[in-house]
Amino acid sequence: MSENAPTYQGPERVFSGIQPTGNVHLGNYLGAIKRFVAMQHDYECLYCMVDMHAITVFQDPAELARHTRELAAMFIASGLDPDKNILFNQSKVSGHAELAWIFNCVARMGWLNRMTQFKDKAGKHRENASVGLFAYPNLMAADILLYKATHVPIGDDQKQHLELSRDIAQKFNNDYGSLRPGAEHFFPLPEPLIGAEAARIRSLRDGTKKMSKSEISDMTRINLKDDDELIAKKFKKARTDAEPLPGELAGLKDRPEADNLVEIYATLADISKEQVLKDYAGQGFGAFKPALADLAVAQLGPIRNRFNELMTDTAAIDKVLEQGAARARTIADPIIKEVRDLVGFV
Numbered sequence: 626m627s628e629n630a631p632t633y634q635g636p637e638r639v640f641s642g643i644q645p646t647g648n649v650h651l652g653n654y655l656g657a658i659k660r661f662v663a664m665q666h667d668y669e670c671l672y673c674m675v676d677m678h679a680i681t682v683f684q685d686p687a688e689l690a691r692h693t694r695e696l697a698a699m700f701i702a703s704g705l706d707p708d709k710n711i712l713f714n715q716s717k718v719s720g721h722a723e724l725a726w727i728f729n730c731v732a733r734m735g736w737l738n739r740m741t742q743f744k745d746k747a748g749k750h751r752e753n754a755s756v757g758l759f760a761y762p763n764l765m766a767a768d769i770l771l772y773k774a775t776h777v778p779i780g781d782d783q784k785q786h787l788e789l790s791r792d793i794a795q796k797f798n799n800d801y802g803s804l805r806p807g808a809e810h811f812f813p814l815p816e817p818l819i820g821a822e823a824a825r826i827r828s829l830r831d832g833t834k835k836m837s838k839s840e841i842s843d844m845t846r847i848n849l850k851d852d853d854e855l856i857a858k859k860f861k862k863a864r865t866d867a868e869p870l871p872g873e874l875a876g877l878k879d880r881p882e883a884d885n886l887v888e889i890y891a892t893l894a895d896i897s898k899e900q901v902l903k904d905y906a907g908q909g910f911g912a913f914k915p916a917l918a919d920l921a922v923a924q925l926g927p928i929r930n931r932f933n934e935l936m937t938d939t940a941a942i943d944k945v946l947e948q949g950a951a952r953a954r955t956i957a958d959p960i961i962k963e964v965r966d967l968v969g970f971v
């Protein structure tokens with residue numbers, strides 16, 4: 626547990642959240658879900674569909690419900706064991722909202738004013754952004770600390786939010802914990818699990834942009850729901866340059882599209898980019914793209930088929946999520962009880 630070890634005494638615990646706001650794509654799978662699956666053997670893990678974060682920007686209610694179930698099904702289809710891990714909806718455990726309010730009163734305006742994601746998302750229309758979008762990082766801190774999670778797998782873009790979570794934990798500990806002997810380290814200072822090797826998958830049409838569910842053209846991304854033919858077609862049409870693949874990493878410099886396809890291949894095959902280049906040095910994209918498509922279809926096809934099967938029985942998915950929420954509450958309840966007590970709520 627490294628830096629928490631001398632102070633925080635609780636167990637190691639992993640928490641992460643994903644917003645159920647759109648189609649799950651290859652970037653989500655390789656950058657997040659695949660890592661979650663690998664981690665389930667080493668940690669007690671909670672994975673949360675953060676529907677309350679989703680509505681910081683208006684969501685059609687029927688779509689939100691569908692995306693939430695689809696995300697849960699995608700987790701399970703990808704190999705996340707719902708008995709081993711706790712899979713649940715944020716809105717089903719009321720402690721998230723309760724702790725978020727307390728954190729609204731702990732975090733400072735100045736801290737939130739520095740959040741770059743809010744600036745990006747609100748853009749020029751700051752006055753029109755929801756209050757929830759501004760307070761979003763406080764809810765994220767509540768998600769994590771409601772379970773006293775010590776480790777948080779996140780993408781690079783969430784680093785600043787996680788630092789804010791640590792600041793909130795620290796200030797809460799100072800303001801309230803220090804008034805009670807033994808509670809000085811009430812909350813752990815959660816650590817990010819970013820992983821140097823965490824994949825950053827980029828758009829198939831522009832190797833300088835990340836693959837994203839908000840990109841308008843569907844040809845920029847591989848959705849986990851895509852059928853085999855569509856996967857092959859998207860790779861075939863992916864933008865590349867005319868050069869063959871180099872034998873070494875240096876040869877990918879200034880070739881963002883080529884670099885991206887090599888990265889996707891390496892991450893899918895669990896090998897290094899160097900190894901991919903060793904295997905394909907001198908070959909053109911006419912040969913590499915079909916090989917990449919075959920690899921992707923072999924890995925994603927079974928996930929998609931399992932996903933489709935799961936989605937034929939949404940009641941079973943709801944049951945998994947309901948059981949997950951019940952398990953989450955058993956961890957959260959004693960913690961929120963102590964929080965109320967520390968704050969002076971009687």
Ligand code: AMP
Binds near residue numbers: 781
């Ligand atoms: P988002 O789709 O932005 O809500 O992200 C959900 C999760 O997927 C987060 O952990 C992100 O870091 C990860 N993720 C999203 N897009 C990519 C991408 N293009 N490459 C790698 N990871 C990604």
Ligand code: TRP
Binds near residue numbers: 640768769786
């Ligand atoms: N903000 C995260 C994202 O957009 C999602 C999220 C919400 C999260 N709560 C979390 C991630 C708690 C990790 C831990 O990707």
